[in-house]
Amino acid sequence: MEIRFSAAEEAFRADARAWLEANVPRARRPVGADLRSLRDYDLAWQRRMFEGGWAGVSWPREYGGRGASLMEQVIWYEEYARAGAPEVTTTFVGLNHAGPTLIACGSAEQKAFHLPRILRGDVVWCQGFSEPNAGSDLASLQTRAVIEGEELVVSGQKIWTSFGNVAEFQELLVRTDPEAPRHRGISWVICAMDTPGIDIRPIKTLTGDQHFCEVFYDGVRIPLRNVVGRLNDGWRVAMATLGFERGTAFLSEQIRLARRVEDLAALARSVPGPRGGRAIDDDELARRLALARAEVDAMRAMTYRSVSLAVRTGVPGAEASVIRLFFSELVQRIDLLALDILGPAAVERRADGAGARWADAYLGGLSQTIGGGTKDIQRNIIGERVLGLPR
Amino acid sequence: MDLTFSPEQESIRDAIRGVLADRIPAPRARAELAPDPGLWREAAALGWFALGLPEAAGGAGYGLPEETILFVELGRSLAAGPWLGTVLATHALAVIPTLRDELANVVGGRTRVAVVDDPADALGEATRPAGTVCGVADGDVADVFLVLGGRGVRWVAAGGRGVRVTGRESLDPTRRVADVSFADAPAELLAAEAIPLRRTALVLVAAEALGIAERTLEASVAHGKTREQFGRPIGSFQAVKHRCADMAVRTEVARSIVLFAAVALRDLEPEAPRHAQQAKVLAISAALANGHDNVQNHGGMGFTWEADAHLYLKRAWMLEHAFGTRTAHLDALAAPWRAG
Numbered sequence: 001m002e003i004r005f006s007a008a009e010e011a012f013r014a015d016a017r018a019w020l021e022a023n024v025p026r027a028r029r030p031v032g033a034d035l036r037s038l039r040d041y042d043l044a045w046q047r048r049m050f051e052g053g054w055a056g057v058s059w060p061r062e063y064g065g066r067g068a069s070l071m072e073q074v075i076w077y078e079e080y081a082r083a084g085a086p087e088v089t090t091t092f093v094g095l096n097h098a099g100p101t102l103i104a105c106g107s108a109e110q111k112a113f114h115l116p117r118i119l120r121g122d123v124v125w126c127q128g129f130s131e132p133n134a135g136s137d138l139a140s141l142q143t144r145a146v147i148e149g150e151e152l153v154v155s156g157q158k159i160w161t162s163f164g165n166v167a168e169f170q171e172l173l174v175r176t177d178p179e180a181p182r183h184r185g186i187s188w189v190i191c192a193m194d195t196p197g198i199d200i201r202p203i204k205t206l207t208g209d210q211h212f213c214e215v216f217y218d219g220v221r222i223p224l225r226n227v228v229g230r231l232n233d234g235w236r237v238a239m240a241t242l243g244f245e246r247g248t249a250f251l252s253e254q255i256r257l258a259r260r261v262e263d264l265a266a267l268a269r270s271v272p273g274p275r276g277g278r279a280i281d282d283d284e285l286a287r288r289l290a291l292a293r294a295e296v297d298a299m300r301a302m303t304y305r306s307v308s309l310a311v312r313t314g315v316p317g318a319e320a321s322v323i324r325l326f327f328s329e330l331v332q333r334i335d336l337l338a339l340d341i342l343g344p345a346a347v348e349r350r351a352d353g354a355g356a357r358w359a360d361a362y363l364g365g366l367s368q369t370i371g372g373g374t375k376d377i378q379r380n381i382i383g384e385r386v387l388g389l390p391r
Numbered sequence: 392m393d394l395t396f397s398p399e400q401e402s403i404r405d406a407i408r409g410v411l412a413d414r415i416p417a418p419r420a421r422a423e424l425a426p427d428p429g430l431w432r433e434a435a436a437l438g439w440f441a442l443g444l445p446e447a448a449g450g451a452g453y454g455l456p457e458e459t460i461l462f463v464e465l466g467r468s469l470a471a472g473p474w475l476g477t478v479l480a481t482h483a484l485a486v487i488p489t490l491r492d493e494l495a496n497v498v499g500g501r502t503r504v505a506v507v508d509d510p511a512d513a514l515g516e517a518t519r520p521a522g523t524v525c526g527v528a529d530g531d532v533a534d535v536f537l538v539l540g541g542r543g544v545r546w547v548a549a550g551g552r553g554v555r556v557t558g559r560e561s562l563d564p565t566r567r568v569a570d571v572s573f574a575d576a577p578a579e580l581l582a583a584e585a586i587p588l589r590r591t592a593l594v595l596v597a598a599e600a601l602g603i604a605e606r607t608l609e610a611s612v613a614h615g616k617t618r619e620q621f622g623r624p625i626g627s628f629q630a631v632k633h634r635c636a637d638m639a640v641r642t643e644v645a646r647s648i649v650l651f652a653a654v655a656l657r658d659l660e661p662e663a664p665r666h667a668q669q670a671k672v673l674a675i676s677a678a679l680a681n682g683h684d685n686v687q688n689h690g691g692m693g694f695t696w697e698a699d700a701h702l703y704l705k706r707a708w709m710l711e712h713a714f715g716t717r718t719a720h721l722d723a724l725a726a727p728w729r730a731g
Contacts, residue, residue: 001400001456002393003654009392071392265728280729283722290724294669298644301651305394312395322643325636376629382639383632387612390627 003304005071012068013075019052020083029086035211039124039166042090046121055119056095063103063111064119070307074251081255088252089211090163094118094125098171100241101188105229110190114169126167128158128191128215129238135160136377138173139182139235143217145174145189147224152176152189154197154220160371164213165200167193172222177232188234190226197221207363251303254327258296260334260361265289267354268341279341288337295330299323318386325378328368335362394650396460403442403453404460410437411468426472426503426532435500441481448485449498454657455591459598459649466602466678466710469702471565473529475595475713476504479588480537483544483581490579493535493546505533505549506592507571508714510585512541518580519553520545520573528713530569531558537581539589544582551577563705592714593667594653597674600710601645603703604677607685608638610700614689625688634684641677648673668720675717678707 005013025045030037049055057076059065068076088095099118102111117123134141143156154174164170170191177185193200197220202210229237268280268289279285302323309317338358339346345355346362369375383389396404414430434440443458444450451457458478465474477497484494496502507514507524514520520538527536536554538545549556553576561568582588612635615626625631652666660666682704686693693700711717 001395001397001650001654003651003660004658005392074392269728280725286725286729287718287721289728290721291672294648294672294721294724295644297651297666297669298648298673301394301647302643304392305647305650308393308395311393319643322640326640326644376633379633379636380629382636383626387608387635387639389612389615389632389635390624 005075009071009075012072013079016054016076016079017083019054020079020085023048023052024083024085035090035163035166039090039163042086042088043121043124045086046091046095046119050120055121056099059099059115059119060103063115070311074304074307077251078255081252081259085252087256090124090166091118091121093127093162093167093171094123094169097127097241098125098169101171101237102228104240105188105237107225107228109225110228114190123168124163124166125169125171126161126164126193126213128161128164128170128172130160131157132159136374139186141173141175141186143172143174144178145176145187145222147176148221150224151221152187152224152227154189154191154217154222156217158215158217159203159212161200161213161215162211164193164215165202165210169193170215171228173234173238176234180232183235185232186234186238187231188228188237189222190228191220191222195220195222206366207360250323250327254296254299254303257327257331257334258293258300260338261289261293261296264292264334264338264341267338267358271342271345274343279343285337285341288333288340292330292334292337295326295333299327299330302326321378321381321386325375325382328375328378331365331368335365338362394647394654400457400460403457404464406437407439407461407464408467410434411464411470415468415470426470426529430470431472431500431503435498438498440477440500441498443478444481444485444498449495450481450485455594455653456650456657458591459594459653462595462598463602463605463649466599466706467606468602469565469699469706471529473503473505473533475592475599476506476529476533476537477502478595479506479592480504480535480546482591483537483546483588487581490546490581502534503529503532504535504537505530505569507536507538507547508589508592509538509540510589510715514538514540514573516540516543518543518545519575519578520547521575523570523572525570526561526568526712527571528561528566528568528709530571531556531567536571537588538578539585539592542583542585543580544585544588546579546581547573547576553577561709563702563709565702565706566709589714590656590664590667593671594649594656596710596713597645597649597652597667597670600671600674600678600707601642601649603707603710604638604642604645604674604681607678607681607700607703608635608642610703611635611638611681611685611688618690631688634688638681638684641680645670645674645677665724668715668724671714672717672720672724675707675711678710679704682707 056065057068058073061067131141145152145154172189172191173186175185176187197218199216201214203212204210269278271279273279273282306319339362342355345353346359349356438451441450442453446452480497484490505527507527509524514522533549536547553574555572556569558567558569615631616624618625649670652670655663655666686700689700692698
């Protein structure tokens with residue numbers, strides 16, 4: 001057992017750190033409702049990484065990626081967060097889901113056309129999986145696609161499509177065989193978002209932002225050649241890379257969380273406590289902070305363990321679902337602690353105070369245990385797939 | 392970087408697990424008060440007490456991670472006896488050439504050592520301890536006490552002049568405690584600094600707690616698969632399944648930070664002291680919560696003396712009170728933020 005990295009890995013770290021220090025954008029990432037500016041900012045940064053040879057660190061070299069080993073990916077994401085590089089949001093689906101899916105299951109033409117565009121930061125991808133009646137139970141999706149000649153004609157509705165209103169392409173799951181068992185009649189399709197018949201309506205979330213969308217399809221004609229993998233085999237295609245959705249990309253979030261705890265400790269030294277003095281002088285708040293840091297350190301150790309298990313065995317381990325659940329609830333505990341430390345400033349939303357920032361993080365964090373599988377589904381997965389309990 | 396067990400470490404673990412399973416077969420046997428002398432002899436013969444010593448000192452040449460493996464197994468099996476003090480003593484004695492015989496006796500299983508943890512120096516700082524420390528785990532079966540003071544480490548014969556040992560039951564039927572009084576007892580100063588041993592102790596106690604978290608998770612999962620109500624295994628119900636999932640999360644959290652802390656401490660990483668305390672806090676939390684949930688998951692049987700669910704929970708509480716409670720460690724971890 002070893003927690004140090006090898007000399008070659010440390011050399012990789014030095015390269016990554018030097019490049020990030022010189023290239024991380026100085027301009028702050030635009031916040032608020034202006035998704036166009038956000039998109040432009042993210043794509044410009046993606047282009048910068050592409051030119052520097054750092055786009056798609058986990059992608060194989062033959063598809064233009066860096067081809068980094070798992071350990072190098074760990075290091076890259078650690079350094080990425082350490083350098084304060086932009087969070088991956090609008091480019092997330094393309095880089096971490098649609099791209100890897102195309103690499104695993106796409107045709108030569110699909111790869112040749114789409115992969116360079118994703119890596120270069122030319123396009124934004126969004127996901128069209130969830131439906132109003134297919135959330136946790138994704139396989140019950142009902143959006144229909146009927147074959148007419150060389151085209152699929154799609155009708156139905158998707159929901160919770162992040163950045164659907166600023167995306168060029170969508171990874172779209174449709175039912176192409178309504179007679180087949182529910183996991184069998186689904187196809188994974190590349191959908192151009194400017195196709196006639198698509199209506200995109202933003203959903204205002206409880207934080208007030210509008211990056212989620214509902215997408216309506218009314219006789220949308222998609223070429224059959226846009227099917228990825230075989231027709232009616234879309235469930236397997238979608239599952240083939242579901243692990244990518246989190247994977248090592250998740251590490252940056254953890255490092256950011258570690259920094260948030262340190263920021264919170266600094267905040268607790270500067271704001272009044274519930275019984276006079278500073279917040280940090282309150283025993284309960286101080287202990288919760290210390291526990292939060294312990295849990296963040298434990299999560300890093302869990303991730304290291306998970307990655308080194310994957311290196312040893314060659315396959316991602318089941319403990320990824322354990323990390324996932326622990327992380328989502330830890331984020332919420334830390335967000336809650338922040339509001340308890342802030343006291344009344346948490347609700348006053350003064351323009352000059354830190355309160356609004358922490359309050360927004362708390363509200364945004366409520367989605368941690370919903371998106372990508374609710375915490376209840378995560379517990380089912382752990383119970384059934386990790387522990388082997390009966391369904 | 393690699394936080395997985397090597398094939399060699401896996402075989403160490405399997406060998407230890409096999410011996411403990413043979414020696415401690417039935418749950419009821421765990422409630423026997425006295426440590427099994429046969430097991431103790433076998434452990435010595437297999438070199439368990441000296442896993443972490445260099446080969447030149449008669450050890451196996453491993454380190455804290457392998458000792459951690461041993462203590463996880465001891466926790467899983469609820470083994471009785473002063474394992475912790477005996478292993479710590481080998482570290483303390485190994486660096487003192489004049490105490491070769493004492494070291495050989497400890498390594499050989501002829502001298503059993505209990506730890507007297509005295510961080511506030513209730514026994515004074517002088518070479519000869521004076522005063523009383525209560526609740527010394529396995530104090531009444533020890534031949535020698537390893538006294539960890541605020542600074543110094545002392546070696547005091549249990550049967551010697553000026554030492555009185557009063558053994559009594561504890562919450563845990565598998566672990567007795569003793570009140571140990573010293574009156575100007577002859578002692579040998581082994582080290583001027585107790586902090587390194589105390590950090591090792593934190594990790595090993597955390598490892599024992601991790602073993603309890605693991606074992607109670609496994610017991611609950613096994614019960615959930617076989618116990619049927621309403622015509623189905625109870626593990627198919629989300630209320631039970633989700634509780635087991637939470638037990639699994641706590642166990643993995645504890646396992647990760649315990650192993651990380653063990654390696655960090657072995658390699659003298661600057662953050663190792665912090666991780667040792669974090670490991671203690673999180674592993675005890677996992678053991679206590681899993682121990683509790685395991686009683687719950689076993690329903691009425693879980694509440695009986697006959698089932699061993701209570702023994703794990705009780706041992707977890709003993710470990711909470713060894714080398715500082717969760718509250719004490721969290722306060723210590725928060726102290727740098729509060730200073731100034």
